[in-house]
Amino acid sequence: MLRRRELVAVQPRAFVPHTTYSEQGPRVATNYLLDRPVSTAADQVWVGDITYLPLQNGSWA
Template identity: 50%
Template sequence: MSRYQFIEQVAPTEPVQVLCRVLHVSPAGYYQWLGRAARPTPSWEPAATAAFSRHAQRYGTRRLRAELRAEGHAVGRYALRSWLRRRGLRALSTRPQRPRTTVADPAAVVAENLLLGQPAPTAPNQVWVGAITYLPLVGGRWCYLATWRDTCSRRVVGWHFDHQIIK
């Protein structure tokens, strides 16, 4: 709601001069706004609403603009952005947001696989392997699960669960 709309709503009970002074608006500007004709709804707005709904709220301003242009509506990205914001709409992300678990270091040396070429273990507790995975939580946060497994018995011999990876 704009200041002018607020003044128009409260004007029957309060003096316009006082409202304009409190809201830092000139009375002349308010009366000029009152005299203006209401803007007609642009022809592209119903088409944009239909396109946004049709694509399950996944289209942002660029794809919406391209689709509306293909339908013959002349509209810019920034007009679409303002239109989406006024209606409280936001395009949904199609890609899941995953945490970065490692920082790429070009100088890092990759550890060699010591199990390659070795015979398979014949008894439990000879060789353990480990893995780290991350699990999504409610609210967009993540937890990390590290597990150690015995390669012979294939049983989990240990695990650790935390909200951060500790070196």
């Protein structure tokens, strides 16, 4: 039916996230806890991390 009307279906390109630059080699964060005295009680040192997770609907969490 499309050929008879000389129409072409448009296919959207697949989404490919570009978040990693592999040619730079591994980067390691500085460990600032090595220069500190050992903590003696809770709640003296806090650390965190950022992680991106792909969801089933195509978005990121």
